[in-house]
Each structure stands twice: as C-alpha cells, then as structure tokens.
C-alpha cells in the first residue's frame with residue numbers, strides 16, 4: 001500500500017542547527033545506557049538517519065575510543081555531517097534497502113526519530129537487525145502508542161493553498177513493534193524504556209516542531225501540529241552472542 005506524501009522537513013531543520021554540545025534529552029539518556037554497557041574500545045557504533053551528525057559528534061565526545069559511522073538518505077545532510085565531523089564516515093543510503101545493510105557489522109546501532117516516517121516498520125527493523133553483530137544492541141527512539149492501534153498520518157501546511165501533503169508522524173503501537181520482533185528468525189531480547197521530557201518545550205514558529213503542555217497525566221506532554229499528542233519510548237533490542245537464530 002502506498003499513500004502519497006513527502007518528507008520535507010528534515011533538511012531545513014538539521015542544516016540550521018548544530019547540537020554537538022547541546023544534545024537532545026533523549027540523546028543523553030541513550031548515552032547513559034550505552035555507558036552502562038561498558039563496551040570495549042573499538043566498539044562499532046552506527047547511527048541510522050544521522051542527519052547532519054549532531055548525535056554522532058556528541059557520542060564521539062563521550063566515547064572517544066569507539067568507532068562511529070552514519071547512514072543518511074539525504075546526500076546534502078550526509079555531506080554536512082562529514083564536513084562537520086571529520087573522521088566519521090557517513091554512507092548515503094536507505095534504511096529500507098536490505099542490500100545496503102548486508103555487510104554491516106555494528107556492535108551498537110541507534111535509529112532515532114526515523115521509523116515514524118514509514119508506513120511499514122518491519123522492513124526497516126529487520127534491516128537494522130541484519131546490520132547488528134551477535135552480542136550487539138539496537139536502540140530505537142520513536143513515537144509509540146501503548147494502546148494497540150497504529151496510525152498513519154499526513155499533514156499539510158494550510159496557509160498556502162495547494163501545499164504538499166507531508167509525512168513523518170506515523171505512530172505505531174508497542175504491540176506492533178513487539179510482533180515484528182517476535183516474528184524475527186533471530187533470537188532476540190528486548191525492553192521498552194519510557195521517555196518523558198524533563199522540562200517544558202516552548203512553541204516554535206513551525207507548528208510541526210513539538211512543544212509541551214500540562215495534562216492530568218503528564219506535566220510536559222509533547223504535541224505537534226496543534227493536535228497530535230506525541231509519546232515516545234526507547235526500544236532496546238539485544239541480539240544474543242550465542243545461537244543467534246531460533247531453533
């Protein structure tokens with residue numbers, strides 16, 4: 001099934017910011033989880049959908065003995081990442097292309113804020129798992145729905161007549177993610193970690209950048225587009241070192 005829509009937002013956002021020394025809150029949480037794993041020097045870390053490399057540079061500052069690479073579908077952003085992060089290679093390619101990931105052998109993979117772009121989560125998750133070494137960990141940070149309902153959305157900026165329908169805010173249920181992992185031929189172990197903003201985010205000029213407001217349940221509930229409530233989680237998937245496939 002293909003539903004028309006374009007992802008337009010990323011180039012402008014990531015060209016216009018450099019958050020190496022001002023990481024997102026979730027990136028600090030992810031770095032803390034990685035530190036607790038006490039991985040050895042030389043650990044290979046891959047960031048898929050790395051945009052202009054902000055998270056890669058932050059991680060390299062935290063873990064100078066690890067080896068970092070990125071994957072990014074937009075060549076302009078990949079080039080910008082390479083320019084801003086000497087020594088961190090970035091390959092231009094798509095998370096949806098299984099052949100692209102065949103020869104990867106990452107110990108740790110991050111994929112933050114990417115899966116909500118797609119109508120199907122099975123292909124990208126399986127490609128990420130393919131890129132992971134036995135003993136490796138995949139971290140996915142994405143909006144999710146704890147109620148077993150999946151959402152596919154399109155939005156358009158209504159000030160301009162005939163503006164393009166954009167995508168990037170699909171929300172899959174945690175159950176659907178669990179099902180994809182359960183269906184894998186690999187022996188996997190996974191956990192979900194809730195993530196909540198620890199402070200308020202103000203409204204921006206672009207209504208599709210999230211801001212927070214207080215609700216009965218959440219002091220800093222994220223919202224986009226004046227309507228859609230965003231709750232995100234971190235999915236942590238381990239590929240055991242021994243007996244990688246199911247019997």
Ligand SMILES: C[S@@+](CC[C@H](N)C(=O)[O-])C[C@H]1O[C@@H](n2cnc3c(N)ncnc32)[C@H](O)[C@@H]1O
Nearest residue numbers: 010049051072073074093094095096112113114
């Ligand atoms: C919302 S941004 C998130 C960027 C960064 N990971 C972060 O958390 O700030 C989504 C990124 O995924 C990239 N992307 C979109 N489709 C992709 C695909 N098929 N394969 C790889 N990257 C993709 C976009 O170009 C963009 O850089």
